[in-house]
Amino acid sequence: xxxxxxxxxxxxxxxxxxxxxxxxxxxxxxxxxxxxxxxxxxxxxxxxxxxxxxxxxxxxxxxxxxxxxxxxxxxxxxxxxxxxxxxxxxxxxxxxxxxxxxxxxxxxxxxxxxxxxxxxxxxxxxxxxxxxxxxxxxxxxxxxxxxxxxxxxxxxxxxxxxxxxxxxxxxxxxxxxxxxxxxxxxxxxxxxxxxxxxxxxxxxxxxxxxxxxxxxxxxxxxxxxxxxxxxxxxxxxxxxxxxxxxxxxxxxxxxxxxxxxxxxxxxxxxxxxxxxxxxxxxxxxxxxxxxxxxxxxxxxxxxxxxxxxxxxxxxxxxxxxxxxxxxxxxxxxxxxxxxxxxxxxxxxxxxxxxxxxxxxxxxxxxxxxxxxxxxxxxxxxxxxxxxxxxxxxxxxxxxxxxxxxxxxxxxxxxxxxxxxxxxxxxxxxxxxxxxxxxxxxxxxxxxxxxxxxxxxxxxxxxxxxxxxxxxxxxxxxxxxxxxxxxxxxxxxxxxxxxxxxxxxxxxxxxxxxxxxxxxxxxxxxxxxxxxxxxxxxxxxxxxxx
Numbered sequence: 001x002x003x004x005x006x007x008x009x010x011x012x013x014x015x016x017x018x019x020x021x022x023x024x025x026x027x028x029x030x031x032x033x034x035x036x037x038x039x040x041x042x043x044x045x046x047x048x049x050x051x052x053x054x055x056x057x058x059x060x061x062x063x064x065x066x067x068x069x070x071x072x073x074x075x076x077x078x079x080x081x082x083x084x085x086x087x088x089x090x091x092x093x094x095x096x097x098x099x100x101x102x103x104x105x106x107x108x109x110x111x112x113x114x115x116x117x118x119x120x121x122x123x124x125x126x127x128x129x130x131x132x133x134x135x136x137x138x139x140x141x142x143x144x145x146x147x148x149x150x151x152x153x154x155x156x157x158x159x160x161x162x163x164x165x166x167x168x169x170x171x172x173x174x175x176x177x178x179x180x181x182x183x184x185x186x187x188x189x190x191x192x193x194x195x196x197x198x199x200x201x202x203x204x205x206x207x208x209x210x211x212x213x214x215x216x217x218x219x220x221x222x223x224x225x226x227x228x229x230x231x232x233x234x235x236x237x238x239x240x241x242x243x244x245x246x247x248x249x250x251x252x253x254x255x256x257x258x259x260x261x262x263x264x265x266x267x268x269x270x271x272x273x274x275x276x277x278x279x280x281x282x283x284x285x286x287x288x289x290x291x292x293x294x295x296x297x298x299x300x301x302x303x304x305x306x307x308x309x310x311x312x313x314x315x316x317x318x319x320x321x322x323x324x325x326x327x328x329x330x331x332x333x334x335x336x337x338x339x340x341x342x343x344x345x346x347x348x349x350x351x352x353x354x355x356x357x358x359x360x361x362x363x364x365x366x367x368x369x370x371x372x373x374x375x376x377x378x379x380x381x382x383x384x385x386x387x388x389x390x391x392x393x394x395x396x397x398x399x400x401x402x403x404x405x406x407x408x409x410x411x412x413x414x415x416x417x418x419x420x421x422x423x424x425x426x427x428x429x430x431x432x433x434x435x436x437x438x439x440x441x442x443x444x445x446x447x448x449x450x451x452x453x454x455x456x457x458x459x460x461x462x463x464x465x466x467x468x469x470x471x472x473x474x475x476x477x478x479x480x481x482x483x484x485x486x487x488x489x490x491x492x493x494x495x496x497x498x499x500x501x502x503x504x505x506x507x508x509x510x511x512x513x514x515x516x517x518x519x520x521x522x523x524x525x526x527x528x529x530x531x532x533x534x535x536x537x538x539x540x541x542x543x544x545x
Contacts, residue, residue, distance in 0.1 A: 244299020347381030503543025
């Protein structure tokens with residue numbers, strides 16, 4: 001019956017969202033009951049698709065409001081349990097979604113009833129325990145309060161359990177996963193370490209739910225680990241295929257006009273006048289497993305483009321400090337006449353060595369290794385002369401002014417006592433966004449699973465529903481799991497390049513920023529990209545601020 005209901009929900013038509021600025025305060029509305037098409041499909045109480053209470057907002061002994069969270073009118077905020085649930089669920093937009101974040105899931109009506117108690121490891125009648133990295137305690141507490149206040153958790157309270165491995169090694173990450181299991185957690189988000197794959201593979205063996213913000217798995221690998229493992233960014237083979245399609249549409253066959261200096265041929269040739277020759281720097285993923293770059297190569301082969309030379313780095317970037325190895329990589333690529341480097345790597349690995357060899361190619365980057373986060377690109381692609389020639393594609397939401405990011409809005413909503421936008425804090429923006437996006441996916445799955453929370457109902461809930469995805473001027477990107485029932489959240493792509501002179505939208509005084517092509521317009525691998533590379537580095541910078 002559950003599968004039939006889920007199947008019906010997948011095929012149900014939804015009204016197209018209006019073209020409005022969903023983040024504006026005027027768009028916020030309170031609803032007492034969401035439309036039937038937006039109700040949770042699992043469980044027996046209101047919001048579960050079955051019988052149960054009438055959703056009138058009866059008060060129960062538990063609440064989604066925690067210390068520091070802003071209370072609804074008529075709602076009390078207590079410091080200890082028991083505490084009051086809000087009588088109304090605050091939802092946004094048409095069709096209703098759970099929060100102001102355009103990527104948030106469908107709104108569900110207020111629920112009351114018997115949640116079934118302990119439905120799985122880490123789940124009791126009153127709590128859902130989720131392991132998180134041991135970072136800023138104030139941020140962790142604020143986001144815990146936010147998700148408890150704004151999401152329907154069916155009488156349970158989200159408890160975030162700070163966790164840290166003893167060292168940055170594969171064995172330490174496996175041990176951390178075993179510890180998470182012994183601490184009776186339902187699952188975990190990523191711990192921000194190099195060997196994340198070791199951690200998530202161990203979580204899967206222990207049958208715990210894991211959510212990562214790193215594209216270190218293919219969709220086939222995620223499906224093989226179902227229902228336990230989920231990605232916020234799309235599977236990395238999709239990113240590589242999209243990169244290959246982007247190279248064919250935008251770059252292949254044209255001159256390397258954004259490169260500088262000469263190549264390694266005899267006699268040397270000016271690279272900007274040469275037809276592009278592609279090289280590849282590949283950094284192995286977070287479990288020491290070499291990247292399968294066949295999706296990239298196959299997509300490039302469709303337009304006759306190939307890779308003249310490649311160099312592989314270790315998972316933990318241990319060759320970064322080995323100038324000899326880094327220089328060797330540069331010499332190998334330059335000797336093959338490479339003008340344009342596909343960097344599936346951290347730019348710091350070879351940037352200084354390339355400058356030392358007076359080699360300034362085009363750097364083609366993407367979401368792989370976080371090269372689409374402004375602060376990461378600034379602080380880890382350290383050589384400015386190399387960074388100036390960097391451009392590519394991103395599956396992340398378009399960056400916006402610091403105060404307008406969903407994570408900052410969530411922190412401000414839940415914790416007005418701490419100023420998370422103060423000068424200097426923007427260097428932590430990457431960590432905050434990763435933390436938030438993983439929790440967004442995790443709590444969306446919990447809400448959509450209904451009261452009977454297990455990894456399997458978590459899967460059915462995510463894959464059986466359509467996210468609202470409102471048309472929004474901030475262009476955050478489309479998300480969802482419904483078709484083709486995949487295990488990664490992001491669905492489309494934007495183009496960007498680096499400007500040395502643009503002002504960061506984060507208001508921290510830093511100069512140099514990501515600039516979006518065509519206002520951050522989202523595209524897909526299937527639709528492809530316009531022909532030619534004219535928009536890069538030539539148009540006024542749109543940094544999203």
